[in-house]
Amino acid sequence: MLRKLIHILFLPCSKATLLMEKRNAQLISRKEDRQLSMHLKICKWCRAYEEKLKILDDILKRKRSHKENIEINDSDIQSFKNKVLNKLDI
């Protein structure tokens, strides 16, 4: 109950999770950053969520580099094929 009261007074979880997005993009104000840190100290739910966000963030970021690798390989193959074709013409 006390926890709930603190949440309402300080920062509701719905707002805290929004601030996490801002912090993630490094576009959070100092005041908001302090608020969020305070909130995370007392709220285990948001702590758990933040943990998962980090994992998700990491996965999504690496997913991109995974994809890029594949794309680069494809274009490499294509350019290689073109080279071979060019040489065959000559």
Next chain:
Amino acid sequence: MKEKSQPLTWLNAILNRKAADFYRKKYKSEPQISLDHFFDETGSWKNDGVLNDWNVSEKETDLLDNDDFNKILEDCIEDLPARWKIPLKMYYLQEKKAPEVSQELQISATNLWKVLQRSRMQLRECLDNNWFAKL
């Protein structure tokens, strides 16, 4: 124009305009992003699903090599409504910075945070239900 077809063409024109209006309205209005699914009226978490332990620390590196996980992750992203999916994809897969994304999509910064927040909430839940809960 034949006399017979007139009432029908007239009605068709009305229907067309109505449909166009409907979509115009739908796309012009700022998206209402409701968090009711996750938070109660005081803004606290509705359920404890978020507390599930993902236990990824040591397996994290090979999650992306796992085809099943990739499939689920992609499905989860595809399940998001288009208006949330596009910002998320721009943000992550194209590595765009937040101001660029909101400028390109013509949405306010505040709205972009809300979209990202909402879609990640859903992504988190989707992965929790479809992957981590089944490990």
